[in-house]
Amino acid sequence: MCAPAHRPRPLKRSQPTKLILPDLVSHCSFKLRCNRHKKAITKETKRWLFKDGNLLGQKREAYHGLKAGLLVAQCYPDAAYPQLRVVNDFMTYLFHLDNLSDLMDNTGTRTTADEVLNSLHYPHTWNTSARVGKMTRDFWKRLVLTASPGAQQRFIETMDFFFQSVTQQASDRANGVIPDLESYISLRRDTSGCKPCWALIEYANNLDLPEEVMDHPVLRSLGEATNDLVTWSNDIFSYNVEQSKGDTHNMIPVVMNQYGVDLQSAIDFVGDLCKQSIDRFNEECSRLPSWGPEIDRQVAIYVDGLANWIVGSLHWSFETERYFGKFGMEVKEKLSVDLLAKRKAGQSQQKSKCRQSQSPQDHYTQSYDTIQTSSSSASPHSPPNIYSTSISHSSLSLSFYSGYPCPSQTSQSTSTCFQPNDGGTYSLGLVV
């Protein structure tokens, strides 16, 4: 992403009560399609997710309102059933990562990132009793049956980036830090969880593309433009719920803070950036080189897969109950929503554990459960060559041990400390 071409002009307005959303659906000319296996994967993934008593009560209700199966069916419209099922399992699990992690394993010393990354790297030897680890191994063993080595590597590498970035996000949140726009954009491209989903485009469509092609500047730019559109539009759509919780990992408060503009000006600004991302995608499509007939055929499918994500996620955002409750279709038409009242400190966690009744506004906040992380650190006790990251109540550490087979970062170690200001709770999962 380049620096924005223009800055929003500071405007002083009275406290807003409504948000006007940009019309991104009209700006997108890609055809919306839906995979014919949507119903089947929704049913089977539900069975998989709820197995062994996972997610009870209102968390199960929130599953239905999320409509992950619809998102996956619209973003991977041509995938065959086995691949679509794996993608849906993964996406659903990623949305629920915080809920699936809260029991962890019996020792309480391994973090979610440890479990997931070790399960991906060592699916046949990593011994775990944690359900998030077992679920990771389960979908991964099915995925590797047909995924190309390159797609597997890109998936693991970008999942690693995902965990690194959400760790940074947790630190920012705990410190009440609102990053500058450039830093935020860089971090957001990983916290979005989009990059592993791009590797799944390869998997879902049985592509086998060499690294030098996937690493071509035009293809990278296409992936980045898609990531930007999906995540920035999500920041607009999810802003209302997030601001009510005081969550600042969102481009709207970042822009407000950086340029000193009011809320609506920031939404308009981010909306323009979203439209520019779609324009960028279209321009990059015309710059694609040729690698010969077979590679070109596969590249066309991959690029089409990115376009499916643009149009599929935009429409899904109004179908899911995650952002606008049951009023999504109305919001899609009117492009106007009432600003939610801010919650008091500590209200979020209390509600997530004990919600007796729900107002219409409360309804679509129920998927925002938080986790209470383990208070112990795994790092000093982890075996060599094992990825380890931990978040505790008093410190955050992120370590890579020498020899860990991470393609881009084989040996480094960083650590930082923070004091959480919200009772020691952090969100983990797709930041959307």
Ligand SMILES: [Mg+2]
């Ligand atoms: Mg969001």
